[in-house]
Amino acid sequence: MDLLASDPATGDQTILFNAVTNVMSGDISTIAIEPVSTAQIVLPNGGALNNATGALVFTSQGSKTQSGGIFVIPDPVGNPNVSVPLVTDFHGKPFNSPNDVVVNPRDGGSVWFTDPDYGHLQGLRDAPALPNQVYRFDPATNSTRVVADGFAEPNGLAFDAEFRTLYVTDTGGSEAPNGAGPATIYAFDVAEGPFLANRRVFAYAPKGIPDGVRVDSQGNVWSGVGSGLAVWNRAGTLIGQILVDGGVANFGFAPNGTVFVLNEKKLWRVRLTGQSLF
Structure with missing residues (x-):
């Protein structure tokens, strides 16, 4: 079962949220898949639940016309079609293609994420303007810093x-x-x-x-x-x-x-x- 659906004409992807939830019922024949709009979250990849807020945090790999970054769906149950960007650049340079993300509740809900250049290697992004690195976003100060490279x-x-x-x-x-x-x-x-x-x-x-x-x-x-x-x-x-x-x-x-x-x-x-x- 695919968890992402692609539009053959544009390559745009949507997240199919209910797929995993309904598999847990054990009755494979009754699985219902509900597409959720992810127009802002271009080529979503990694995701994490912020247990403190109930929000879903996603990496967006981006495209040649839209920036990637970290996006949040604040209310995935009541309003899953609304997402907001957390961070979409580093010192004015676009991220390469953010891949995976985790939340650290013992660090003020900081968001840590990886940024390889797979988007460029796959022909989806322009040449990278940044090294392939690991970042930390601090929601309290709305700031991002590199925490690991190499x-x-x-x-x-x-x-x-x-x-x-x-x-x-x-x-x-x-x-x-x-x-x-x-x-x-x-x-x-x-x-x-x-x-x-x-x-x-x-x-x-x-x-x-x-x-x-x-x-x-x-x-x-x-x-x-x-x-x-x-x-x-x-x-x-x-x-x-x-x-x-x-x-x-x-x-x-x-x-x-x-x-x-x-x-x-x-x-x-x-x-x-x-x-x-x-």
Whole structure:
């Protein structure tokens, strides 16, 4: 099941919000998909829920005629067709093609996001005017700053449960000859103030590249890779994989040991047994 619908004439995409919600009912035959207008959110990619406000935060990759950036749907239940931009440029320069986003409630609801240049590589954006970096937007001061650089293609990102560690995937291996570029998950300490420190290699994907990334309540790090879902413990030791044909681009944890798993075209529901990790 696609979670994005594309207009063949324009390439414009819309988010299909109710797809995941209704899969949880368990009756696949009764799934209803409700398109929601995303005229402002051009080529939406990563998304996050702001638990404090109930708002949905999305990355917009943008196009050659419309800026990308970070957008918010303040009331996704009552008024899902209204979105507002949070930030669409950095010091007057357009972002490359924002990819993934997370919210840190212990840092005043700050919004952290990655900005690779996949839009340009795919012919959707002009040549980048900025390096491929990780950013932090502070809603209290309406300001944005770079928090990490030095990536080939920064992609997924996730905090641990204590918001003391930030994990960032680098998917540059997808563009390198013979896949010899990074397929790496990096870990950073979240320092006092809007800073990251102690960058280190946490893990390397067992197959393909690590795309979306999440951390469970036990500190295990999950990532979508070429073989499916890979799971590492806190020490960066690979402790298991859920094999998915075609690999996994992104995924999300849900109650009762449920994981919703997506590649480019399909959605799976995985139910885990044993102690809840989410």
